[in-house]
Amino acid sequence: MSKTHQPHLEPSKLNDTSSGTPGLIASELVAEEELLLSHPNNYSSIAGDSDSIVAPKDDDKGYALTGVKLYTFITASLFAAFLSALDATVVSTLLGVIASDLHQIPNMSWIATSYLLSAAAFQPLYGKISDIFGRKPVLLACSVFFGVGCFITSFKDFKCVIIGRFITGIGGSGFNAVTTIAMSDIIPLRDRGIFQGLGNVAYSIGAASGGILGGFVNDWLGWQYVFSIQVPLSIGIGLVFLFFFVLPPGSPGLGSPGHAKEKLARIDFLGSFFLVSSLVTILLGTSLAGQYFPYISWTFGGLMLTAIVLLLVFVYVELNIAPEPILPxxxxxxxxxxxxxxxxxxxxxxxxxxxxxxxxxxxxxxxxxxxxxxxxxxxxxxxxxxxxxxxxxxxxxxxxxxxxxxxxxxxxxxxxxxxxxxxxxxxxxxxxxxxxxxxxxxxxxxxxxxxxxxxxxxxxxxxxxxxxxxxxxxxxxxxxxxxxxxxxxxxxxxxxxxxxxxxxxxxxxxxxxxxxxxxxxxxxxxxxxxxxxxxxxxxxxxxxxxxxxxxxxxxxxxxxxxxxxxxxxxxxxxxx
Missing domain, CATH: 1.20.1250.20 (MFS general substrate transporter like domains)
Structure with missing residues (x-):
């Protein structure tokens, strides 16, 4: 909606075409309307008149991708969800093995925690970033993060394992979020549930089989191969995203126009910092309490208070400072x-x-x-x-x-x-x-x-x-x-x-x-x-x-x- 056209919304009953009910109270839309008027490019994939963005149609049930491209991309997305879930649980049977091999039994919980921390902390950022840079570049970046993380984890060094697991979590969380967003770019909502159901099944299989597959590969080849084997798999997924995820002109999944410098300028780095810091602090406190310090302690209380303060600052930044908030x-x-x-x-x-x-x-x-x-x-x-x-x-x-x-x-x-x-x-x-x-x-x-x-x-x-x-x-x-x-x-x-x-x-x-x-x-x-x-x-x-x-x-x-x-x-x- 452009700045020159600012319709006045009265608090009366409106016909809402997106709702299954006869209408909704327009006053409930005021907050969103004010948001769009103050920042016309907010959250939209393409700068400018965001209301004019219309996803292209095609001849295959209104899908933006068809035929081989559609089903190859869906298959790669499901496999990405599988790997993401598998890596969250694959170390369940390997914690003792890896920690013993690296002489790090007292610190073995970090092997699992490092992946979960980065996955949870970076998860909220992918929506806005993929709106700016487009789904494909972000998916390719996730493939790189995941592959590089697995490669680093395969080194027989405890610091490499922790750093590698953290990097893998950044890519794994992106696999989940951005493939889901991309499916919504190419599949109408009426059919969307079936593909989301398949994604949930793939994720469940990965989560359920992680420990089993990890133990099997460890017994066969060694724990390092559990991670190194995933490197070519992530490369394969990235190649599918590169060559088969080709969106038609006008699709919101293409991102916003402009040079990389202009796109970087649109990222809410301040809000991102406070959000990630808050989540990491909360998750660190709840993960380590009971093992390294009591729940009723100054350490735990201080971490939770710090997390709350960081979260409140994040909300303030998003509402009052950030021109394009990272999370709406x-x-x-x-x-x-x-x-x-x-x-x-x-x-x-x-x-x-x-x-x-x-x-x-x-x-x-x-x-x-x-x-x-x-x-x-x-x-x-x-x-x-x-x-x-x-x-x-x-x-x-x-x-x-x-x-x-x-x-x-x-x-x-x-x-x-x-x-x-x-x-x-x-x-x-x-x-x-x-x-x-x-x-x-x-x-x-x-x-x-x-x-x-x-x-x-x-x-x-x-x-x-x-x-x-x-x-x-x-x-x-x-x-x-x-x-x-x-x-x-x-x-x-x-x-x-x-x-x-x-x-x-x-x-x-x-x-x-x-x-x-x-x-x-x-x-x-x-x-x-x-x-x-x-x-x-x-x-x-x-x-x-x-x-x-x-x-x-x-x-x-x-x-x-x-x-x-x-x-x-x-x-x-x-x-x-």
Whole structure:
């Protein structure tokens, strides 16, 4: 919208073509209208009259890419999502191996944390950066970061491993966000759910198989090859992006015109600094607390206070200083954007908590071998697969998503509730199916929330809202596991210190048992039956505490998701 044309918006009922309802209150659009008038180029991919940007049509169902180019790009995008998820979990079975080989057992948590930190911190930046520079250059940069990071990680040096994992996280988070944004550039919203469902399946396969593949390659070739093998894979993905992701003229995915210097001048470096600093501080504090310092300590409190101050400064910069904010904070004033983001945040907290502590319960309480533990969680993958694809098909056929999302969240709630009734006497069939409903509901929510975010705002904001979703997802997963870990460790410690001294009169022996039980979930198998029973009961109560947190965040999800509005899912890219 140009500066010379500033229509006055009265607080009356308007017909909104993007909504499935008869209209909406125009006063709810004032914040966005003022934003566009003050910064006409804000968030748009092409400078100038952003309202005039119309995605091109073609003869293949309104897609911007067709035939071989379309499906080759989609395949590469799915494989990129797979690698991104795989690298987040591939070290789960290798932490001890790598740390022992490099003589860094006390610092082994950094091998996993470095990747998650960079992935979560840089995730919010990709929407705006890809709007300015275009999707293809950013995707190519992500391929380079991912490949270089994997290459550096393969060196037998602890500092190289940490630095390499950090760089890999920058590329891996971009793989997720920018491929998702690019799909929205080339696929109409009505069909978008099916492809997003496929992306969720690819991500789930990568996350589920990371530990297994990492262990297999380590046993076959060595841990360094786990990372070096990914280098040619990232090169292959980059080549596909280079030669097959060819957008037609006028596509918002091409970025803004101008020289590189002009584009760099548009980046909100100040806001980016405060946002990344805040996220890194939060994630560092929650990741290291309980291991390097207590949760109730000046160190933890200082980190959290610093993070809050940095976040408040970021919000101030975005609202009052940055001419083109890196993350559109004002979009969160939209009811659907805010509620969809909170739905994603709370449910991801809940989901990652049960995914992390259900195997702990199976191992420490029911005392199943590792092979059977893996089989017990396969229902989660079945739920994710059917939920993701089913949601996409449903939205393609009906063009609706609100009712589906409510059903999915309620089903998820019932699934999480089941964990509170899990006991050592629960049948094998109950143990097998307990993760299906949560996986099914979570997968549907991921697909629906993304489309709800994109459909709720003009197409020029689709990259920004996609970044918001992935930021909610990454921070939710990390914070969820950290909070659940604090709850689990606190309950386990209190239970053990209260129970063990009652049956072990020797104080030194009791302290040794408590220390071993806290450090090893399978320690109970090495002690007498009486002590084993006590340790198992303490672990059960600690796991139930984590499950209670998962249930509580699931309840919050049920509340916030009700405020999502139904918007029309258009069958063409220009949303006519």
């Amino acid at each position: 904070v004002k979009l969160l004033t939209d009811r659907t954007v805010l509620s969809a983001s909170l739905t994603n945040w709370f449910m991801t907290m809940s989901c990652f908590t049960y995914l992390f502590y259900y195997p702990v319960y199976l191992t420490s309480v029911i005392q199943l071998p590792s092979s059977k533990v893996g089989l017990r969680v396969i229902a989660n993958f079945v739920g994710v697969s059917t939920g993701s694809l089913g949601a996409g098909i449903y939205m393609k056929r009906t063009g609706k998503y609100y009712g589906l999302n409510v059903v999915a969240v309620v089903a998820y709630w019932f699934g999480i509730l089941s964990f509170l009734f899990l006991t050592p006497q629960s049948s094998a069939s109950f143990q097998l199916v307990i993760t299906f409903l949560p996986g099914w509901g979570y997968a549907i929510m991921l697909t629906v929330s993304l489309l709800a975010l994109i459909a709720a705002v003009p197409s020029k904001f689709q990259a920004a809202t996609t970044s918001i979703q992935y930021t909610s997802r990454f921070t939710g997963s990390t914070l969820g596991v950290c909070i659940a870990s604090a709850i689990f460790q606190k309950i386990l410690y209190n239970q053990l210190t209260a129970a063990i001294p009652k049956v072990v009169n020797d104080a030194d022996k009791a302290a040794e048992i408590i220390s071993n039980a806290l450090a090893d979930a399978e320690y109970s198998k090495t002690v007498s039956d009486a002590i084993r029973y006590i340790i198992v009961m303490c672990y059960e109560r600690a796991c139930k505490g984590a499950f209670a947190f998962s249930f509580a965040t699931g309840c919050l999800t049920c509340v916030v998701t009700l405020f999502i509005r139904e918007h029309k899912l258009h069958s063409n890219l220009d949303r006519n």
